[in-house]
Amino acid sequence: MSKKIIRLPEVKNKTGLSRSSxxxxxxxxxxxxxxxLGSRAIGWLESDINEWLEDCIAASKAANHE
Structure with missing residues (x-):
């Protein structure tokens, strides 16, 4: 699994969610x-974001087939 850390602008871009969401x-x-990442910096594991996106896609497809 990738250990790449992505910052908020990329998380927003990948997910389509706003900062507040x-x-x-x-x-x-x-x-x-x-x-x-330090006293004033945070990030997310890219693999966690990708997994969350896959779960959202799977849930959406499952809901459409019910």
Whole structure:
């Protein structure tokens, strides 16, 4: 698995979610948690974001087939 860390602009671009939606979903345990990169920097594991996207796609396809 990739250990690449991506920052918020790339997470927003990959997911199509706004900053506030990302943080709201994180607080509800509906989105991967960020990783501290220092006192004022955070990021996400790219593999966690990709897995979350795959889960969303699978759930959407399952809901459309019911």
């Amino acid at each position: 990302i943080y709201l979903r994180m607080s509800n345990d509906e989105f991967p948690q960020s990783i501290s």
